[in-house]
Amino acid sequence: MKPAPFEYHSPSSIEEILTLKSQYGDDAKFLAGGQSLVPAMNFRIVQPSVLIDLNRVSDLSFIREDGNVIRVGSMARERHLEFDASIEKRTPLLHEAVPSIAHPQIRNRGTIGGSIVNADPAAELPVLMIALNARLKAKNKSAERWLDAKDFFAGMFTTALESDEALVEIELPFAEPRTGWSFMEVAPRSGDYAMMGVATSVTLDENGKCKSAKLVYLNAGDGPVDAVEAAQSLVGEMLNDTLIESAALHASEKEITPFGNIHASAEFQRHLAKTLTMKTLKIAAERATKEN
Amino acid sequence: MTHTINLTVNGQKYTRTVEPRMLLSDFLRHELGLTGTHVGCEHGVCGACTIMFDGESARSCLTFAVQADGHEITTVEGLATDKDNLHPLQQSFWEAHGLQCGYCTPGILMTMIPFLKQNPNPTEDEIRHALSGNLCRCTGYQHIVDAVKLAAEKMR
Numbered sequence A: 001m002k003p004a005p006f007e008y009h010s011p012s013s014i015e016e017i018l019t020l021k022s023q024y025g026d027d028a029k030f031l032a033g034g035q036s037l038v039p040a041m042n043f044r045i046v047q048p049s050v051l052i053d054l055n056r057v058s059d060l061s062f063i064r065e066d067g068n069v070i071r072v073g074s075m076a077r078e079r080h081l082e083f084d085a086s087i088e089k090r091t092p093l094l095h096e097a098v099p100s101i102a103h104p105q106i107r108n109r110g111t112i113g114g115s116i117v118n119a120d121p122a123a124e125l126p127v128l129m130i131a132l133n134a135r136l137k138a139k140n141k142s143a144e145r146w147l148d149a150k151d152f153f154a155g156m157f158t159t160a161l162e163s164d165e166a167l168v169e170i171e172l173p174f175a176e177p178r179t180g181w182s183f184m185e186v187a188p189r190s191g192d193y194a195m196m197g198v199a200t201s202v203t204l205d206e207n208g209k210c211k212s213a214k215l216v217y218l219n220a221g222d223g224p225v226d227a228v229e230a231a232q233s234l235v236g237e238m239l240n241d242t243l244i245e246s247a248a249l250h251a252s253e254k255e256i257t258p259f260g261n262i263h264a265s266a267e268f269q270r271h272l273a274k275t276l277t278m279k280t281l282k283i284a285a286e287r288a289t290k291e292n
Numbered sequence B: 001m002t003h004t005i006n007l008t009v010n011g012q013k014y015t016r017t018v019e020p021r022m023l024l025s026d027f028l029r030h031e032l033g034l035t036g037t038h039v040g041c042e043h044g045v046c047g048a049c050t051i052m053f054d055g056e057s058a059r060s061c062l063t064f065a066v067q068a069d070g071h072e073i074t075t076v077e078g079l080a081t082d083k084d085n086l087h088p089l090q091q092s093f094w095e096a097h098g099l100q101c102g103y104c105t106p107g108i109l110m111t112m113i114p115f116l117k118q119n120p121n122p123t124e125d126e127i128r129h130a131l132s133g134n135l136c137r138c139t140g141y142q143h144i145v146d147a148v149k150l151a152a153e154k155m156r
């Protein structure tokens, strides 16, 4: 298993990587952590003729607070997200979920941008971007634009990026006051891609009623699945077991479309989704009350 | 097109010319003759090829040698000065029977060195989580966990 030959560039500025990308277009691929791209190249599933390595572009690997958002460069490693104090404090849902991504050795290299652009329906970070209402900055040689995470994912391994664009920055709003969160997944083995997973977030108003909710699923369709109807059914209500169960039932039966795989039938995936939704909603509601 | 790279492996400096598609695992084994780094799956799953890249564990089968230019690599050959002076982690694997065929061992050692540095006093759960990215087909893992625990004691 050896990759097909390619031409290799490793410039050190954002300008240079974008100039190269506009020059080579679809023939070129960016190399971030390589933890998804290199296996695919080793199998020769993909054979880019040009690789533009982002690892020497130091301007892409920051994590910093700015007003009421955290700004993360696309080359920030998954391992850095895991141990970053701002992320732990400001976006605790992300902090809780990152250790579920692959194994420590993979997280040492894998990047937030690489995982988002890879857009694997079973991956955690795309789901988290939607759950956290992230905004993503795409840039080409001459212009840049911001996209809401929900408009970024365009199906299985597909995104809204144009062939001359790179993802350069991720903007994560701080969790609002009285927000509770929970991330859970079930995988055959710690670090494997999960059979089912959900990122859950609940924000309460001053009276303890649900002001807004998010339920976003992985491995539940051809991209991250945002169960907006189930989440909406909680809004304006005091969260109790009956309400939580009916939301979980709606999301798992009506809103997700799992395909089933060698580890789990679609039916079992729906069962997991229901159970995980109930568990995470209860934890999130409890944490939101404590955050009061 | 080839690229000239300068890198440090186990404290020794090397300059070599490589094709960009050469994997770091192949570079270590075929160009430098350091065959202690094993190759199992070449797609990141088995962990046999794990090395240290600037002190952190990483898959050498998912990195191109050209990317190691200017960086510091440590392989299993860098752990012991000679066969009578094993690294405490290696010594513990010997004493606690942490290996049978030994195919997975170099990758496990190179995963556990940075792990024990960051977690000098690990729980069994933490050890098992840290081992999740390394497959062993022989031992059933119990003796590996024991060996890591023993090493943690020796290294404290």
Ligand SMILES: Cc1cc2nc3c(=O)[nH]c(=O)nc-3n(C[C@H](O)[C@H](O)[C@H](O)COP(=O)(O)OP(=O)(O)OC[C@H]3O[C@@H](n4cnc5c(N)ncnc54)[C@H](O)[C@@H]3O)c2cc1C
Pocket: A029, A030, A031, A032, A033, A034, A035, A036, A037, A038, A039, A054, A074, A075, A100, A101, A102, A103, A106, A109, A110, A111, A112, A113, A114, A115, A117, A118, A122, A123, A124, A125, A161, A165, A166, A167, A168, A191, A192, A193, A194, B043, B044, B045
């Ligand atoms: C054994 C194993 C288990 C894994 N388990 C999981 C898991 O459980 N969950 C999970 O989510 N992931 C898992 N992964 C994948 C891992 O998280 C990857 O790190 C991640 O999906 C890709 O990130 P990367 O930085 O390595 O990107 P790369 O592999 O370098 O790139 C991925 C794709 O994104 C493109 N790209 C990268 N950066 C940019 C950018 N800034 N702009 C535009 N395009 C870009 C590349 O061209 C490529 O097409 C696993 C990987 C392995 C090997």
Ligand code: FES
Pocket: B038, B039, B040, B041, B042, B043, B044, B045, B046, B047, B048, B049, B050, B059, B060, B061, B062
């Ligand atoms: S050979 Fe690299 S992980 Fe299996």
Ligand code: FES
Pocket: B098, B099, B100, B101, B102, B103, B104, B105, B135, B136, B137, B138, B139
């Ligand atoms: S000792 Fe044989 S694979 Fe682990």
